[in-house]
Amino acid sequence: MSTPSPTAAVLIIGDEVLSGRTQDTNLNTIARFLGALGIDLLEARTVGDRTAQIVDSLNALRTTYDYVFTTGGIGPTHDDITADAVANAFGVALPEHPDAVAILEKRYGPGEFNAARRRMARVPEGGSLIANPVTDAPGFQIGNVFVMAGAPRIMTAMLEDVAPRLRTGAIVHARTVQVSGVGEGTIAEMLGAAAKANRALSYGSYPFGHGSVGEIGTNLVIRGRDAAAVDAAVDSLMADLAAAGIEARVITA
Template structure:
């Protein structure tokens, strides 16, 4: 069996659920983790409510190798992620001297007010995640990584923690173009191929453009031989359906 390291992503924020802010982090995190050999298995979005955050953190951190969170670590009253994570782990939270020093690099003393000092409140026992953009750090506690919601800051935090992560075998992804065939034509045969090969996942993804429908079949797996065999079987299926003399 291929080694598997799994992860979940928890998006925190009323503004995401209301539609006011369009999330840009899910796709980035998914692609980043896939690229280094971590399987993103679940994404949740919760409001800025302590009970909801605590419940989600405890459920996801116990289910997966890693949990990544974004959002809710700023200076305003509704930025409650750090407090909720501390509660989930049953630890205290305080102004961390290391985080205070980071903020002091950015703000002169007269601008480092009570609101900004909220960004230095870190759960006891947590390690800090560097933030070279705005200095306010994220943190890691246990298998949970707490990052900013601002995409540019989240991305540099992810770059900082990436080298510290345990990784598994990388996912192999192959695309087969189902040119000239609608999904209804190949669905039954594709299901049979999927049932016969349990080491890969197969998805069919239609799209529409000015030139008409385009169907792509994507084969994903960690066993190269299984992926290649499945791609071969799919091409044979499509060729038969088109009546190709040489389906390959």
């Protein structure tokens, strides 16, 4: 019997995301990162800079999934409260981490490492640092929770230090069949039957061109951990579409 693939959730933190001032791209980056490692991302939440909301969400997610990744709220300003909330969720103190202090002292030099910047050296007791090769200010890991910066360039760089700490799973293979000239309602019954016959695979339907001038169609995506089974399902679906007189082509392999 195969071991189930690890599961994960993402917690995006920041009033600026909820207000629309900042467009989040970190979720997409993390999803692709986890997919390449065979880790199933099953949930994502976005919360504001409110301690109780962060604590409640984090405790719910970390007890449900193997890994939780948070982004945002670990900078030097008063509204950067993620470290405080994570410490609260775990019920531990929030001291300055000596290695983080050393990193930031070197970064800022004499007289520049002020009280605001020292906030970035605080790590919940028992936590370990996540390297930040962009601006040096580290993230941290405590238990199954990885706390990272909100700035996309920094967060992406931090993932390099996170990757070796994760248990990987079987990679999900995906192939896309593009159907031209018809909407998804035309092929819904056919797709549903295929999904019912292949319950180990995931079938998705994504229409394009609706409400606009030009070609309409639907992208049908088949996903699964058994590459041979995915290939066989694609071949079967292509045959069914051809028999129904519907034009289709495989656009990804």
